[in-house]
Amino acid sequence: MKILTPAEVALRSAMPERLGNIAMFTGRMLKWDAMRMEIAGDTIASTILGPMLRAPWEL
Template sequence: LDIQLYKSPGHHQEFLDCVRSRKRTLTPVEIGHRSQTPGHLGAIAAIVGRSLKWDAVKEEIVGDPEASKLMGKQMRAPWNV
């Protein structure tokens, strides 16, 4: 079993270095995104005081407009996604 360990300058610095160099981060962005989702949903559920139904394919809260508003902020013009 060949184990490779990488020396990282830290998540924030590594991200900035990769933006500049166009290299990939050590941890794939998709894994980072997916690992954050349960924490965000848990925080929103605590704020609204109820359980949430999550559509993982569409990445949206189902049937709860109040909770859905907490998933993100509206971007200022001219920025959009």
């Protein structure tokens, strides 16, 4: 099996689209910390960025 794109490159390529959707959903601008891979200063947007798990699953 040939891997076309390394996982980190794929993640960083998809993140702007995901952040744009979260910004549109929340109605506000986001500050992205690329080194930590997290949204800075917005707990609601950070919650949306994380995985949505069905009960009884949790992390």
